[in-house]
Amino acid sequence: LSEDSSVLDAAMHWKVRHRKGQLIYDEGEPARAMYRLDQGCVRLQVIGPEGDRQIVAFLFPGDHFGVCVDTRTSSAEAVTDVELTRYALQSVLDLSGRSTEVTVRLMKTAETLYGDLAHHVEQIAHLNAPDRLLWFLHRLMQHAHLQKMETIKLPMSRRDIADYLGLSQETLSRVTRQLQQAGYIEARGPRSFILRRLDLPGRATASDQGVKSAA
Amino acid sequence: LSEDSSVLDAAMHWKVRHRKGQLIYDEGEPARAMYRLDQGCVRLQVIGPEGDRQIVAFLFPGDHFGVCVDTRTSSAEAVTDVELTRYALQSVLDLSGRSTEVTVRLMKTAETLYGDLAHHVEQIAHLNAPDRLLWFLHRLMQHAHLQKMETIKLPMSRRDIADYLGLSQETLSRVTRQLQQAGYIEARGPRSFILRRLDLPGRATASDQGVKSAA
DNA sequence: CGACAACTTGAACCTGATCAAAACTTGTGG
């Protein structure tokens, strides 16, 4: 599955691996390469002045990341053991000088990431805890690599999910239980879930009541 | 000041104007152009499923925006009357095929926007209301076009600021008063402020206490 | 000056954070 034909493959590239938890690049570093994730899961994150971590994206096989010509604005870490294709930045730039297709591709990657983050902010700012978790699980489901199976295997820790959703670990834990009791999700082992009800609740719909009545 | 020489000026471009409050482009539209802001202030925003607005960026003269080759992932609206330079997308793409410099420039624009938003999420998720407002004012100060004057003239409404910081209007109003009483800011008319103390408080520093003691 | 929008203030409520402790995993070496 990792052998997608990418327009970037004309650029200089090679495979690299990282262990679970390892830093791929750090915020503030000069960018020398960009990547495609072939296997595993990667998180993009920033660390606030007080040491608070905010995860801004989870990436899955097929996703490109680290598209950057200057200084890294976020750091990337391996959530699981990962396998990536690393493209030399200069080589990619040269290539984009010859083919508009490459330029377009790079920009689309950046756009997608930006659009996702924009909506991510919106969700964090306006959704309550249970809705955030549901929204997160639904987004995971939409990812191509998961569509076939109805059971979601989460590669990331609870801590990671909490830092992604802007919740404390404790609240995330409680909310998970509430959603189970309300029949939204069903546990299948410690990091696997089945989504039972696929309706994303509006702020004050029947579903909202369902969660509350379970509390 | 609006006549910066931009590498993009080799592309087809012309001036356009928009009235205060007008939509420049909407989320979901196909992108046909990108822009440089010459005069005024623009906001980028998304609207959530329940109608909640989240402002993801404020833009000022000299900033480029709308760099997009596909579908708009956020909408852009004029905060004040604005004057912009509109660049035809196709023309910019052609240009980037000839000069890597243009490509690099476009990517840098996108990167900056992404980095800002990443930190924006972090602030919203981890800072309390007074600190968010201070952070916002400090960021405004850093903007080149304001550096000379010590009085900050805010072009946007309270509502806009609240929607940017993920606060309710009411909380923003209260917090503004508290910061004034604590000597952080001083009002100079309804939309103008002077920043008195330039120390950005860590989560639990003296400054934090200062705010609290005023409450 | 009047009407409408923007902004402020007040009081009650409620969600999610915090701190502390218990339960559960995971990995390691005997």
Add this chain to the structure above:
DNA sequence: CCACAAGTTTTGATCAGGTTCAAGTTGTCG
């Protein structure tokens, strides 16, 4: 295979910060 230690997740009780709703005030523009 079990025991132990380190890490992760859960649970409980308490509390504070921010939202909400409603009414007041100020500002702006005809």
